[in-house]
Amino acid sequence: MPDGLNEFPDLNAVHDALAARFGSAILESTFVQKELSVRIKTESILPVVTFLQSEQGFNALSDMIGLDHPGTPAEGRTRFSVLYQLYKYPAHLRLRLVVDVPESGEVDSVVSVHKSADWAEREIFDMFGIRFAGHPDLRRIYLEPEFEGHPLRKDFPLQGKP
Amino acid sequence: MSFKDLELNMGPQHPSTHGVLRLKVTIDNEVIVRIEPVVGYLHRGMEKLWESLTYPQILPLTDRLDYIAAVSNNLAYVLAVEKLAGIEVPKRAQYIRVILSELMRISSHLAWVGFQANDIGAITVLLYGFEYREDFLDIFETYAGGRLTINGLRIGGVPFDLDGGLIGRIRKTLARLPKRLHEVEMLLNENRIWKHRTQGVGCLSAEEAIEHGLTGPCLRACGVPWDIRKDIPYSSYEDFEFDVPLSDQGDVYGRYLVRMQEIRQSVRIIEQALDRLPAGDHIAKVPKILRIPAGEVFHSIEAPKGELGFYIRSNGTDKPERVKMKSPSFINLQSLPSMCRGGIFSDVVSILGSLDIVLGEIDK
Numbered sequence: 001m002p003d004g005l006n007e008f009p010d011l012n013a014v015h016d017a018l019a020a021r022f023g024s025a026i027l028e029s030t031f032v033q034k035e036l037s038v039r040i041k042t043e044s045i046l047p048v049v050t051f052l053q054s055e056q057g058f059n060a061l062s063d064m065i066g067l068d069h070p071g072t073p074a075e076g077r078t079r080f081s082v083l084y085q086l087y088k089y090p091a092h093l094r095l096r097l098v099v100d101v102p103e104s105g106e107v108d109s110v111v112s113v114h115k116s117a118d119w120a121e122r123e124i125f126d127m128f129g130i131r132f133a134g135h136p137d138l139r140r141i142y143l144e145p146e147f148e149g150h151p152l153r154k155d156f157p158l159q160g161k162p
Numbered sequence: 163m164s165f166k167d168l169e170l171n172m173g174p175q176h177p178s179t180h181g182v183l184r185l186k187v188t189i190d191n192e193v194i195v196r197i198e199p200v201v202g203y204l205h206r207g208m209e210k211l212w213e214s215l216t217y218p219q220i221l222p223l224t225d226r227l228d229y230i231a232a233v234s235n236n237l238a239y240v241l242a243v244e245k246l247a248g249i250e251v252p253k254r255a256q257y258i259r260v261i262l263s264e265l266m267r268i269s270s271h272l273a274w275v276g277f278q279a280n281d282i283g284a285i286t287v288l289l290y291g292f293e294y295r296e297d298f299l300d301i302f303e304t305y306a307g308g309r310l311t312i313n314g315l316r317i318g319g320v321p322f323d324l325d326g327g328l329i330g331r332i333r334k335t336l337a338r339l340p341k342r343l344h345e346v347e348m349l350l351n352e353n354r355i356w357k358h359r360t361q362g363v364g365c366l367s368a369e370e371a372i373e374h375g376l377t378g379p380c381l382r383a384c385g386v387p388w389d390i391r392k393d394i395p396y397s398s399y400e401d402f403e404f405d406v407p408l409s410d411q412g413d414v415y416g417r418y419l420v421r422m423q424e425i426r427q428s429v430r431i432i433e434q435a436l437d438r439l440p441a442g443d444h445i446a447k448v449p450k451i452l453r454i455p456a457g458e459v460f461h462s463i464e465a466p467k468g469e470l471g472f473y474i475r476s477n478g479t480d481k482p483e484r485v486k487m488k489s490p491s492f493i494n495l496q497s498l499p500s501m502c503r504g505g506i507f508s509d510v511v512s513i514l515g516s517l518d519i520v521l522g523e524i525d526k
Contacts, residue, residue, distance in 0.1 A: 035460060115497075
């Protein structure tokens with residue numbers, strides 16, 4: 001259990017339930033700034049999100065965030081990460097899930113669980129080139145279809161063409 | 163002649179799309195079969211740009227997201243930075259922030275009611291709404307020098323203190339407001355055309371709304387009392403008494419009622435904040451070059467449009483590694499196809515307007 005989490009019994013219970021169900025899929029849990037962040041195996045994202053939604057009441061996906069870690073990634077990590085910012089209403093709990101995605105890899109889409117993931121996944125695909133398996137309509141959302149490159153990758157230049 | 167499965171293009175240059183939004187609408191005679199919003203015409207690559215700027219340099223750019231309520235963007239951003247850097251904000255600054263962001267909420271909702279009524283054909287209300295909003299823009303101009311993108315906050319506090327003259331002016335403007343809201347309501351509440359175009363239009367149940375991730379007045383119009391100011395208070399909102407207006411209809415009319423009541427609650431909050439404005443500094447001491455230790459944070463606030471959040475990841479330098487904005491309009495617009503399905507084509511304008519989207523924050 002991460003430090004300080006036992007002072008927040010509601011969130012702690014969620015973490016315990018998650019650990020009991022998906023023990024080996026949880027790679028790391030941190031509790032910083034009163035925000036619980038759980039890193040899980042990439043292939044477990046869909047079952048974990050489904051479990052949190054149907055059995056733990058995390059009924060809203062606030063946001064999805066793509067990250068590019070420049071340079072050589074740390075031990076056991078890959079170039080990209082996708083973050084899922086979940087929200088439980090009406091208990092007002094927040095939980096962040098993290099999965100690592102290798103450069104040519106893909107991650108399962110969670111659109112079947114959270115409808116708001118639809119555009120969020122398209123945005124991450126557009127900006128980082130991370131593919132979401134099972135997304136009903138994975139296209140660029142902001143840029144034109146002919147655009148080459150993915151602007152929020154760290155190796156994409158700020159000015160000029162890549 | 164039949165118009166089965168006819169594809170219509172609405173926008174990106176259209177007076178009722180509130181910016182550069184394009185809608186691909188498939189209709190069966192007058193009934194909507196499918197509707198697909200196409201966004202990105204205003205994409206300025208803000209998030210890429212932010213990675214090359216220092217933390218204070220990012221602040222004025224956040225004004226350009228939801229430009230109808232600039233201070234709300236500032237507030238979400240500075241709160242996230244302060245949380246990450248561990249900066250304590252003086253109580254007086256927190257109260258001034260509340261006053262400014264509630265004034266922004268009122269001016270945003272007044273602009274909304276004007277736009278919405280204009281889209282439906284009641285041009286008078288547009289003129290009324292914008293005339294009343296003018297008073298609020300004047301307050302912002304007196305306070306920060308700008309009218310629309312006022313850059314009204316700083317990391318650690320607010321740039322200027324509120325002086326007695328401005329406080330008197332805010333009070334005077336607020337005192338005039340109830341009569342003005344009444345005028346708008348006299349024009350709309352029992353107006354047959356307005357009711358016909360809004361009641362039972364764009365309905366969404368509470369479950370569907372949560373499933374779509376809807377936030378803000380649109381969600382509260384479905385009867386869900388979810389207001390971050392109450393549920394996870396920030397910037398001293400716990401000090402103020404106010405109600406969360408709800409409607410159980412979930413239609414465009416419900417969203418109108420909720421927004422009109424929210425203006426009244428904002429007035430309550432501002433009056434309490436002005437009455438109890440604490441003495442002290444208006445800004446904390448923040449180093450000129452702000453280096454934030456490596457870490458990550460997500461902070462969200464209740465903006466006029468819904469939940470507005472910032473995810474910031476720092477790497478120990480004076481520039482962030484990643485800043486991601488969660489914009490309420492982006493999520494809310496996704497529910498447009500569900501709201502429109504089975505409705506008639508002329509309702510698209512009414513439903514789209516009721517979501518209160520701003521393309522500046524959708525496209526980023």
